[in-house]
Amino acid sequence: MNKFSNRITRLFGIDYPIIQAGMIWTSGWRLASAVSNAGGLGIIGAGSMYPDVLREHIQKCKAATSRPFAVNLPLLYPEIDKHVRVLMEEGVKIVFTSAGNPQTWTPLLKEKGIIVVHVVSSSRFARKAEEAGCEAVVAEGFEAGGHNGREETTSLVLVPAVVNAVKIPVIAAGGIATGRQMLAVLVLGAEGVQMGSRFVASEEASAHINFKKEVIGSEEGDTQLMMKQLTPVRLLRNDFSQQVKEAELRGAPVEELKALLGRARAKKGMFEGDLQEGELEIGQVSALLDSILPAGEIVREVWEEFMNGLKNPLKMP
Ligand code: NDP
Numbered sequence: 148m149n150k151f152s153n154r155i156t157r158l159f160g161i162d163y164p165i166i167q168a169g170m171i172w173t174s175g176w177r178l179a180s181a182v183s184n185a186g187g188l189g190i191i192g193a194g195s196m197y198p199d200v201l202r203e204h205i206q207k208c209k210a211a212t213s214r215p216f217a218v219n220l221p222l223l224y225p226e227i228d229k230h231v232r233v234l235m236e237e238g239v240k241i242v243f244t245s246a247g248n249p250q251t252w253t254p255l256l257k258e259k260g261i262i263v264v265h266v267v268s269s270s271r272f273a274r275k276a277e278e279a280g281c282e283a284v285v286a287e288g289f290e291a292g293g294h295n296g297r298e299e300t301t302s303l304v305l306v307p308a309v310v311n312a313v314k315i316p317v318i319a320a321g322g323i324a325t326g327r328q329m330l331a332v333l334v335l336g337a338e339g340v341q342m343g344s345r346f347v348a349s350e351e352a353s354a355h356i357n358f359k360k361e362v363i364g365s366e367e368g369d370t371q372l373m374m375k376q377l378t379p380v381r382l383l384r385n386d387f388s389q390q391v392k393e394a395e396l397r398g399a400p401v402e403e404l405k406a407l408l409g410r411a412r413a414k415k416g417m418f419e420g421d422l423q424e425g426e427l428e429i430g431q432v433s434a435l436l437d438s439i440l441p442a443g444e445i446v447r448e449v450w451e452e453f454m455n456g457l458k459n460p461l462k463m464p
Pocket of ligand 1 (some may be wrong): 169170171192194195196198199220221222223224225226245246292293294368409410411412416440
C-alpha cells in the first residue's frame with residue numbers, strides 16, 4: 148500500500164493518518180500495537196487502568212511494536228498525576244488528552260518532549276488547545292461514542308469549523324469507520340481520522356465478545372447521548388440506558404443520576420459483557436459495522452477504500 152505524507156503522518160511518524168481512539172476497557176497494548184504495526188497510530192486508553200496496569204500496557208506495547216504509539220489520558224481520571232509520572236518514566240512520546248482543560252498538563256508534557264494532542268468538541272476548545280501548545284487537535288463530533296460534547300455539534304459542521312479556527316492540523320472523529328467517510332472529512336480539511344467504534348469490533352480489542360457482537364448487530368438509532376447533567380456520554384440502548392432515560396425525563400436530580408450510575412458500570416458492560424445492566428459506550432457508526440476483524444485488516448481496508456475513493460470520489464449512478 149502506498150504511504151502518504153501530510154502534517155499528521157509527519158508529526159507522528161506513521162504511514163497512514165488513521166488513528167485508533169483511546170477507549171476505556173477496550174484499547175490495551177494488543178489493540179494499540181496491532182494498529183501501529185499496520186502503519187496507523189495505536190492508542191492505549193489509560194482511563195480504566197490503575198497506574199501499574201498502565202505501566203504494564205506501555206511496556207508490553209513497546210515490546211510488541213517498534214512503531215510509534217500513544218496513550219490517551221482522560222483528564223477526569225482520579226489519579227492523573229500518577230499516570231503522568233508513569234508516561235514520563237516509560238518514555239511515551241505521544242499523548243492524547245481528553246475530557247478536561249488542555250492548559251493543565253500540556254506545558255509539563257511538552258517540556259518533557261512529548262507531543263500533545265487534545266480532543267475537542269468545539270472551535271472554542273480547539274483554540275484553547277492550540278494556545279496551550281497542543282500540536283494537533285481531534286475534532287470529535289456528536290456521532291462519537293463515549294464521552295461527548297454538550298453542544299451536540301455533528302462532525303459535518305464541527306470539522307470545517309475547527310479547521311477554520313486553528314492553524315495546527317485537525318484529526319476528525321465521530322461517525323467515521325470507512326475509507327469513504329475518511330475521504331469526506333479530509334475534503335473538509337481534516338488531515339487524519341480517529342476511529343473508535345470500528346476498532347471496538349476488532350479481534351485485538353479487550354472489550355467482551357458479548358459487547359463486540361452487540362455492536363455489530365446494532366442499527367441506526369440504537370445509540371443515544373445521555374447524562375448531559377453529569378458527563379455527556381453516548382450509549383447503546385439497554386435496560387440501564389432506559390433507567391437513565393426515565394430518570395432524566397422526570398428531571399431527576401444529579402445525585403439520583405450519580406446513584407443510578409453507581410461504580411464501574413462501564414467495566415460491567417464493556418469488559419464483563421453484561422449487556423443489560425452495564426454501560427455500553429459506542430458511536431452512531433456502529434450501525435454500519437457488521438464484522439469483527441483483525442485491527443491490521445481494518446487499517447488496510449479503510450486505507451484502500453480511501454485511495455480508491457480518491458481516484459473516483461463521486462459515486463454517480
Ligand atoms: P467509575 O467511577 O464508575 O469506576 C471507576 C472504574 O475505573 C472502575 O471500574 C475501576 O476499576 C477503574 N479504575 C482505574 N483506575 C482507577 C483509579 N485510580 N481509581 C478508581 N478507579 C479506577 O468510572 P468509569 O468507569 O465511568 O470511568 C473511569 C475513567 O474512565 C474515568 O477517569 C473517566 O473519565 C474515563 N472515561 C474515559 C472515556 C473515554 O472516552 N476515553 C469514556 C468514559 C470514561 P476496578 O473496577 O477494577 O476497580
